[in-house]
Amino acid sequence: MRAMLLSRIVSLDEVDTPLELVDLPVPEPNPGEVLIRVSACGVCHTELDEIEGRTAPPKLPIIPGHEVIGRVEALGRSVTRWKPGERVGVGWIHSSSGESDENVCPKFQATGRDTNGGYAEFMTVPEDYAYPIPDTFTDTQAAPLLCAGAVGFRALKLTNIKDGDLLGMTGFGGSAHLVLQTAKHLFPHTKTFIFARDPAAREFALQLGAEWAGDTTDRSPQQLHAIIDTTPAWKPVVEALKNLRPSGRLVINAIRKEDADKDYLLNVSYHEHLWMEREIKSVANVTRRDISEFLPLAAEIPVTPEVQTYKLEEANRALVDLKHRPIKGATVLLIDE
């Protein structure tokens, strides 16, 4: 099978071809696993963190990719949930304890980091960590729901907002544009305020129904009950804290932060940014339940994912673009047969 393989940790500022197109044997599903013929795989910012070593794979080489859509090709022994031909998705959680805290437990294994992922024509996954995909979505539309959508949904839950509260988001890419649509559905009286440095992203947010959109350093017209940060940087975190009302919560939806602007944290004033019981909470990974709940919800809304597509063999260009260019919505690789 064709696959894009990561064999070494590199900086994308120095190397623009971190992955290599290779031909590998089709993997065999172990007992309890399904083999999936992949049709689409989203490109997530976490892949940059893997390639550049911020969350390095424990062993190399590895096939990245954790927003996978495909069809069940073959069943391992004792699989009962699936039949060949059924359309399924795979997210960041490849396997874990199955308990409610499986996203933070030591058994957590990440798709495309701890085990081979979806930048390939085939991959395997435990049957319990594959999900049915609602018919509403094409393969391309469905791919970003598996991470950008589902982890964003977890972040939205962790804000603890109730209907009518004011919600902010700093950064407006693959995840935030799905969270905005989800928030409007779950909390119809909640107004959303978007902070983004790219004018096109601000315009896109307003098109999707945001109440207001400003630059990263702007003050929102009202103080907000919660803000979700989907950026890799620190400046948006510090600036967002100024827009939180007392007891407000900032949820950082990122597996890793980059260090490039870490000095910006020296601008934190306890009085201005944190006092009055303002708090910061991170989002760690995702549970099977988050993804299982989010997919039918996304179909019910229905969310409309904005997607830029690349071919599998163009994965390097997709990654470099994700790092260096403003991208409208999410990025997806199409794996044709």
Ligand SMILES: [Zn+2]
């Ligand atoms: Zn992801």
